[in-house]
Amino acid sequence: MNFIASLTVQAIKDLYQVKVDEKSVNLQETRKEFEGQVTIVTFPFTKYSKKSPEQTGSEIGDYLVAHAAEIASYNVIKGFLNLSLTDSFWLQLLDTEISKPDFGEIPKNGKRVMVEYSSPNTNKPLHLGHVRNNLLGFSVAAILEAAGYEVIKTNLVNDRGIHICKSMLAWEKYGKGETPESAGLKGDKLVGNYYVLFDKEYKKEVDLLKAAGKSEEEAKREAPLMLQAQEMLRQWEAGDDEVIDLWKRMNSWVYDGFEETYEKMGITFDKVYYESNTYLLGKDIIEEGLSKGVFFRKEDNSVWIDLTADGLDQKLVLRGDGTSVYITQDLGTAQLKYDDYRMDNSIYVVGNEQDYHFKVLFLILKKLGKSWAEGLYHLSYGMVDLPSGKMKSREGTVVDADDLMAEMIDTAKLRTEELGKVDDFSEEEKGGLYEMIGLGALKYFLLKVEPKKRLLFDPNESIDFQGHTGPFIQYTHARIKSVLTKGNYGTTPFSVQPMSLEASERDLIKELAKFTDIVKGAAADYSPAVIANYVYEVAKLYNKFYHEVSILKAEEKSLKEFRLNLSAATATVIQKAMRLLGIQVPERM
């Protein structure tokens, strides 16, 4: 529809002898209470025409109708010029663009982008917060790929550190050799239990010390369990065989558990980094920064950067004893990733509690003169809160990822059985469908909200399966597939004759036509929510169309064939859009 903007520019030039930029032509969809499909806002042009908005609109409208065969008529209301495009224009749009197999796929742009997400700790199972992270990362990766990027999906696993030693220590002291097999528990769950147990026992020790007259801080610092965990970390860093063996053993349990969860969730990675391999990185960057004068060393030997000129604080980048802090590792890891892949952009999917950290990280890399630092982006998302507030692993107030998925699938089963539409399915088909619907509901629920907004999840209120939901969209797809089958629709569209269109048909074509721009917009904003809200709109318009006209019993053969073409194109857009969200759509439900 770009021709309208450029023709309007031409109109203003011919009518008022003023050359305006194409971007100053404000095109929007005509609101449904007015006649037409495309609206030009003409207020800005009155300063060139020196006439009333109404008159200006009429003059431009006359010009457009005279110069474009696609524009059938117009009407003017105040500063709004509403254009009606011809039915053959819409038909052709469906034919030549929307029905193409590669519709919505943007040509390769030759750029490479890395998306890092998930990044779990190996001391506890994944919870709802991780689910949001995983779905966001996976979806953004799919969207960027559709937008023409080469995408590398990475996971930086936090597999070492004091928190890992805590669960190791608790298992060693109280575990009596328990294994996932002996306990009948997923490995990540088992290890998580020991992490919680550590905390429980530790608190007891702290209380005892406090009762003996120690201050809170002293007690926390001097509790035997804490000292032992710290000792274990030192042994780990020294490469102590026994500690390393235990670490490997327990981590492998956790990885087995994570693997299961990722698979259920439908999440994959191209490259996994482990912090145990990267935690020593970054020290040479510290040297680099010191020699470039970006960092400075204090008397106690610690290394800092002064960011007060940028409105931030002074930040420590290396401890006085020469060991790394979080940002030291991240500096090194950023360099490692770039050396490995030479990507143009790198996206970090990390919660908004780390906004400040990433601001500092990117700023430091820029100050160090890293050319690639410009391409770094923190995709910050809001926390998932419960009605009671934050989820806390140690307090057991978390919504477990596996449990949640299982509940959703159960609910899908229940709902589907009530409706009784798939009684002829095999048990295996049923299982697949319940999973598709249950996870579709969950994923859609989490992805339809703008990433940066915080999300409230009430475990007592089940996620809907009706209305603005994943299953609604999945249902629409299944419905279309059913019609296509009954209408003997093949793999390619029918060729149809010109005809006049119903409003519901025009509206649907218009919506479908937006898909490519929607993908571009979602990629530019790193926002699956844009896709989610769009595909809902498509499904809604299809259901309206489906309800208002008869497809298989259309008055004429060519009308029926056109409606089948339109249905097929809709199914494809729904399927493609949902795939960008990591949601599958069924043939029947």
Place this chain on the structure above:
RNA sequence: GCCUCGGUAGCUCAGUUGGAUAGAGCAACGGUUUUCUAAACCGUGGGUCAGGGGUUCGAAUCCCUUCCGGGGUACCA
């Protein structure tokens, strides 16, 4: 304190580079099935876009300010 992100219907959320009378879903109420899948469709009610000021032909959107909520401000990650 300072930095930062939010605040739109009872609830959960949309709302493009500023555009027409601010939209959906859920919940409530009413209607639609001898017709292609009723997980659907149609209708009714529901709003001080947190408050105030400013910018202009026009502000939920941009600027200032106040209030409320989240997060951050560690030699934690």
